[in-house]
Amino acid sequence: MTRKSKLTTISRVEELMLQKTKKQLVYSPIEKIGTIVVDNFPELGKLTALRFLEWAQNNEGSTISLPTGKTPEHFIKWVDYLLHNWNDKKAQKILEEHGVDPKRKPDMRSFYFIQIDEFYPINSTQHNSFFYYVNKFYIRGFGLDAQKALLINPNEIGIRPHETLDEIWPNHIVDLSLRFSYPKDALQKRQQEVLRAVDQFCTDYESRIRELGGIGFFLGGIGPDGHIGFNVRGSNHYSTTRLTQTNYETQAAAASDLGGIEISRNRLVITIGLQTITFNPNTTAIIIAAGEAKAKVVKDAIQSEKSNQVPASALHDLPNARFYITRGAAKLLTERRYLELKEAKEISRQNIYHIVTDLALQKKKRLKDLSKRDFQSIRSSKLLLERFGEKALHFPAEIEASYTKYINNALQIPKHQVILHTAPHHDDIMLGYLPYVVRLMREPTNTHYFNYLTSGFNAVTNSYMLHQLEITQSFFNRPEFQTLFEENYFDPTNPEYRNRDVFQYLDGLAANDEDAMNEGNARRLLRNLVEIFEEDSIENLKNRINELANYFRTQYPGKKDLPYIQQLKGMVREWEADILWGYFGFTCESVIHSRLGFYKGEIFTEEPTIDRDVAPILQNLRRIKPTVVSVAFDPEGSGPDTHYKVLQAVSTALKLYSEETGKKDITIWGYRNVWYRFHPSEANLYIPVTHNTRAILDHAFMNAFGSQKAASFPSYEYDGPFSGLAQKIQVEQYQYMKSLLGRDFFYENKDSRIRSTRGFVFLKVMSLDEFHQHARDLKRTTENI
Template sequence: MVDKKRKLNGEEGSPRTFSSAVEAQAVQKSERKLQYPQEKLPIVEVENFPQLGKVVAARFIEWVQANPGGVISLPTGRTPEHFIRWVKHFLDTWGTRETVEELSGLGLLDTASRPDMASLHFFQMDEFFPINPSHKNSFSSYVKKQYAENFGLDPAKVRVMDIWTLGCKGKVNNGDLFADGIDLTVTEREPVTALERDQAAALTAVHQYCCEYEEEIRGLGGIGFFLGGIGPDGHVAFNCKGKDHNSTTRLTKLNYQSAAAAAGDLGGIENSRKKHVITIGLGTIKYNPDACVIVFAAGDAKAQVIANAVNGPKHVDTPASSFYGFPGFRFYLTQSACTKIEERIFDRFIKEYKGQGGESKDLVMDAVIDLALKVKKRLIDLSAEDFEKDRRTDHIMREQNGSSYLGALMLEADAMLKNKIDRSLEPISARRFIHTAPHHDDIMLGYLPLANNLRKDLSNEHTFVYATSGFNAVTNKLFVGFLKKALLHLEASHGVREMVEAGYFTPSKVGDPDVVKFMNAHAARDSQAKDDAISERVLRCVARNFDPKGAQSTSPSFLKQKVEEAIVYYSRQYQGQKDAVEYQVLKGMLREFECDALWGYHGFVPSESVSHLRMGFYKGDLFTEDPQINRDVLPLLDLMRKKHPDYVTVALDPEGSGPDTHYKVLQAVSAACKLFSESFNFPGKDLKIWGYRNVWFRFHPREAKVIYPVELGDHAHLNDAFETCFISQKEASFPAPDYDGPFSHWAQMIQAEQYQQLVTLLGEDFFSTHPDPRMRAARGMVFINELDMDEFLDRARQLKHNAEG
């Protein structure tokens, strides 16, 4: 009799699960080895994000064909977008000539036997606790919609983690019991109150549930096919760093990084911090020794955490290192997700290196600068012994066969950086700038000290363009608070009622006076006056949103009614729930006020210098659509034709993983710039693009073309402007996983880090003895990558290829 576990995992008349024709084909196409000697976890590398989804889909189908009735566990979130689409596409078009050819090209040997999806046993890998499974952002809801429906799974064999009322009495649920957070020690001590007794009973029931869930998985032989993403702290499922490598299914607490990453699902970190999670363990994943275990990732954002896992050592701080030596484990990664793996860096360097030719110059400069930073020496102090410490520079030295070349190379790198800095100190006058931003704080976090300096020359003209409405950054709780203050202001102040009746808030009137009042109140440190200014802007937003033609905006009772309706609406929405369009727009108007305030802070008239495009692809959906020419591109093109810019700034993040607002806006900006440059009246050959990065990514020092010094006063100004104007971000509901604090502090730290890099590369004397006092006072640096139109369009095309294939 065939052992049940062996049969489920394909050993009965089929190859072991980690022997895959699809995998072999993917490795062959990438022209890279499956594993380098120094890499402890095997890597299947593919070109871009859609290709990643397609290859993993083919591998999954291959496994299902070999393992009917097998046990699977698949991920939630954004990374599976293309995987889900391709599996569904292959299943829906099974047997057609196009699909047969597609799957054959991916290496699938059997394109005739349709995979028996209904035979599979599906186990959800993790879930927030507590959360209603009907909550749109619950992972249970995701599993039912994205996998059970799209893949044709048997609902009776789909095991979701529904523990909303587990262990509760009567009509009470765990959301009620743990509304103020979870204290796991309540099961380890004597409960003090009736609530604690109920909480202890519920938690005990959850612990029992986890044990039974684990036993059910093991009773079926263990998970045969596991596919998971990797979190900002390296977590696999919700096995965060520091956790036991042999852990089982359990209730556990999220660390800060994971809570920050989950904030978008739960309407803010204030909610995700209150929750725990149930997750299968690393030991659960590895229980079946013949399992196919895949962790996949796309984009530069995951490059460092991947490199940490791949290069070792095996440690609880890198959860994926738990899979060292596990035969069926594979990383499936895009090229951009491999950029921090030393072996892959060297492999690409060798492939592209061509001696002293121009094409290799950037590679050579990168290698020399990286070496200097690594050994913490000035560029001009590097020695031949230092060059031997790095594989890339050692290769350069051996190829060029001479110390004279090394000396020239170090001097060239040193002069290159100094020239960039000196050029950045030169004044820019009589130029027109269009500054674009995907999100409302991107410009200030990316390069506010530089923008502030540019506006001091009155011959320069500036237009600040915000592509999206940013409603996702405004929580219901925050906005309800502002609406209630606005209602009190309307009801308690006779003067405000008179303003309404006089047409002060009609949509035809600009909102500049709100900004002036806000700034005057800030200068006077009058918190009540600031609240009044915000309340008046909220009333203006309500009028614009619900009475766009201005027919009823002079009626205090109308505004009162609409404010009250909005309070009721937002109060009934659970955090993270997608709002109706009109209420999305209303939230977005608060973000728009923040930008109006920011540039009012700097002396600009918002109605003249700030443009809010509200690009239509930004809808709050899990998988976002692409920008459209008529809807998203032409409004920006019209603005460019009106303003005739000499410079256009754009968030130039390297991320190529698809559902990313920065990427979508970059594509819209590149399309508008291309159309603008092709216009007969506005030849684009002189148009310069300034690519910037905010707090999510960094430029390499060699990439930066503009290196602008930032003084301590600039940092103080940055923090005050951020905390004053970005009222929704003082305690950000959607913070970065990398830093637990205000975004402006993080931007300051990055600028300081970039300054320290240059101090290492050029030496302290370069700064302390520089003839320009701005350099002597510098304690930070802003990096900008200046591109001409051809370079920018080439970069946009490459990112499009990485994201869309």
């Protein structure tokens, strides 16, 4: 049987989903692996859960290998729900409607579970270890038999009784050269013994998997470099279970789990290999991916030829291998995108702009220089010729005029506006569109408010908090601090004194006086401690600082913090935002910190609710009465996605506000920053960025966001602080526009603001109705927004 004919064999669950979506499993010859596309992240989890249960009914006693992290959130929730409510009418109906036999509940204790991977070294009792995760969500959660689980427990691999991993690897750094080199001392000798034990464990682990016949059902996500398990880009397709290093992209993605990239850089991983996954030719292997951020690696995995640079291409020869993905993740699949356009009754204006823009960029031509021959050379642009005839050849001129208009419009600064800038995190506005804010602030008739909607505590490391506490301790015995206590300066309710914190810091920054800047930091941290602990005694505060310092020294990075620690870390982020806008002359009264309650630091974040999360935004709308509202406008919620959830909360608040006031003329500015980018066809306001505004961005970021200077939680695209990545993106967008409009448009423009442009920020300006059309309804189980 050929691979093509094998790929046409599909399960009942898959068959029904393909009927529902009216799509094929494979679009040959471009696609090399069966793919099912669903609308959104919750639907992805539901489909995967139903396919898993369908498989489980027919393969009791086989082996299963399931993923960790945030991606399987809805898969886990749906499997849990269906297993624990199997005989309920609602669950029975869901099973039957989706092709799962409701009369045969699978015996979950019959399965052998295989853990995919684990960091090394890591204490397996830590809540951010994968060992802890699989025990919580799969062994106990799904009711599996723990005796049949093949797990990776670093605490037991080569470790003697009463010995710990910290004793073997005191700096949590494993020197792989000890596999071959001669140990220099007793510690290195013991490390070598443990390292050899780990290597032997990996060999034995692989053997045990093969003795069980390989993996029966494999479910995995896909990393930013395309990794499956921890088989990073470049992994051998014949790789087996091993202890190995990772690459930067993987380290950046793991930083949030491990408490910072400074930790993940030094972690090795134990992972099953690509051959481990494909050893059983009948393996049902499913890779799930959600969101446009995954579109590029998904495209490579599905459409590329087999290559070590594309780890998932190892799955191409498995007849039961699949990709289950959302529409956003499927965005770049060539054949599907083309057929969508071809089958559409009408091709939208945005799609026309997208096709022609990509044609010009691919041909490396100005829009005005595109020819009929160029249009005929690519299927999507040829389709425009077929649909619109010679009229299609006028599209480049129309698009050029529009793009020029979008640039010129950005130079016309609006006046007499009340602008509410909203953000999920405290650096989002800055990274998204600071060059525009700088211009807007120069117009005195505009009023600005900056509303941060989560506390952002996850972005603050324990080491940074410890450093700030040590700075604060050094100021306690200074006479000026004694005077401040006597003046009740640290009263958290006094806005005048809060502003003086900012002035102190910024005066120090202007004078290049680090001690004065540290005093500003210390003042605000003490104020925050007074607020949290309701303390006004110097001695009690000293004890609190000692207690907190001990906490930050002893807690492992990445551990979920206690609520008051989360609050303290979040207040550090809020302080940084106060500094940022103080930098531009705004006082703390213009900066609003809402701390929406869905943001709790859990593995799987909650959905926003009306009373808890929408109400605070609605109250601000009533008070401020904005004419313009900005929002982080990410293209698709990938489930555990703070940006997307904040977008939905803002959208709902605006809807309620417009209904109660009748106000429909609010303008929405959608922005994206370092995580997502607009295609030129998706935006309609192009803000020029000069060297001057780039310098402002970098200086302000590095001096306001102290907790982010070390880039502990960076993007996988850039090894450094986010301000550097934002500038990189702005320059890339300028290069697009220079290619599309021609260099002379910039170099010989009459307007010096255009001649000095070396970057662009893209915004999408929308009416309120347009914004609501774009904002998707959240999937709720207990309360609907």
